[in-house]
Amino acid sequence: MPPASIPPPPPLAGLFRIDPTVVYLNHGSFGACPGPVLQAQARHRDRVEADAVRFYVDDLWSMMDRSRSALAPIIGCHARDLVFVDNATTGVTTALHNIELRPGDEILTTTHEYTACLNNTREHARRAGASVVPAELPWPMPDTDTAYERVMSRVTDRTRVALISLVTSSTGIRLPAERIVRDLDARGIDTILDAAHGPGCVPMRTDDWNAAWTTGNCHKWLFAPKGAAFLHVRRDKQPGFRPLILSNDAERLAAAAARTGRPAWHHEFDYCGTDDVSAKLSIADACGFIGSVLPGGIEAVTEHNRAMCLRARNTVCEALGVAHPVPDGMLGPMAAIELPPTSPDAASVKDALYHDWRIQVPVWDTPGGRPVVRLSAQIYNTDEQFEYLGEALRAIVR
DSSP: OSSSSOOOOOOOGGSSSOOTTTTEOHHHHHHOOOOOHHHHHHHHHHHHOHHHOOOOIHHHHHHHHHHHHHHHHHHHHHGEEEEEEESHHHHHHHHHHTTTTTOOOOOEEEEEHHHHHHHHHHHHHHHHHOEEEEOOOOSSSHHHHHHHHHTTOOOOEEEEEEESSBBOOTTTTTTOOOHHHHHHTTTTOOOEOOOOOOOTTTTHHHHHHHEEEEEEEESSSOOOOSOOEEEEEEEGOOTTTSSSOOOOOGGHHHHHHHHSSHHHHHHHOOSSSOOOHHHHHHHHHHHHHHSSTTTTHHHHHHHHHHHHHHHHHHHHHHHTTTSSOOGGGSSSSEEEEEEOOOOOOOOHHHHHHHHHHHHOOEEEETTTTEEEEEEEEEOOOHHHHHHHHHHEEEEHHO
């Protein structure tokens, strides 16, 4: 039976609006935005409502540049090569729509990719008469060489582009993306790097990795509000690169860009019609928050979260009597742990964790069909919360 009370959150949890009656171990799904960043977003919205004409005609551009300049050093790139989208799935889809596929072309991906991105990839391929070729990644994952070799073994002379995750969503694996991108590029194959779990999650060196297109969420590990993501386009791919939505200036883009004094593709992406852009403007405020919340800045936050994740992984594996499914070097602040063969199905375990133990954590099947619990470690979590998760899982499995 569950204990009478759940472990208390740490003092830093007071900066967030998470329900204190829930042990929230699922930062990886939708993130959590701290109060100071939400307050900044409210100020941005107030500025819009005070004079919407002035905002969208004059003020918008410099405010978007503020977020661009704040984010660029965190993900290791030049601000000029960044635009903003609503989420990483939109970033992947935008890149796909700017790629001209021919019948018979192949898009290389993996079996651990995010479902929504795969759905859009399959649809784009279908319309072009192309095909999607998934590299079968194993679970458990023994090492980085295995992941690399599985991907590269599916390259053919028809491979046109690859979609690869930096950190896989369902299994929390930090793939050797930079090595894959480099060697695909040497074969003339462009890569869409899905860094949905990128900013604030693991260190990023976007320019050095040199993927043709890189996209990532800012609402997850960077603490921005929902609806804030980036799309980085390598400079040689920028001419003619268009957003999914063309707005008023699409047919007079050069003149409009000259008026606002910015690259044409910034002008197009920064205004795709009337929208609530406050989340994107708040990226700069989120960068300021994550840089100041712990001594040592964002590096201290990512190191803190990864260290806690490894401890949590050890705690839960020991509680369940199962082996570590992924080596330490392939983990950031998330870890998926396989449940014992005698466990109930994933939906039943998740239901019991939430309703009986008040634990919010994903439980789902891996691509191989084995149920896992995927935990996330964030500054508002404690080791005691993960010990409580281990106790709960042990009771449910028993």
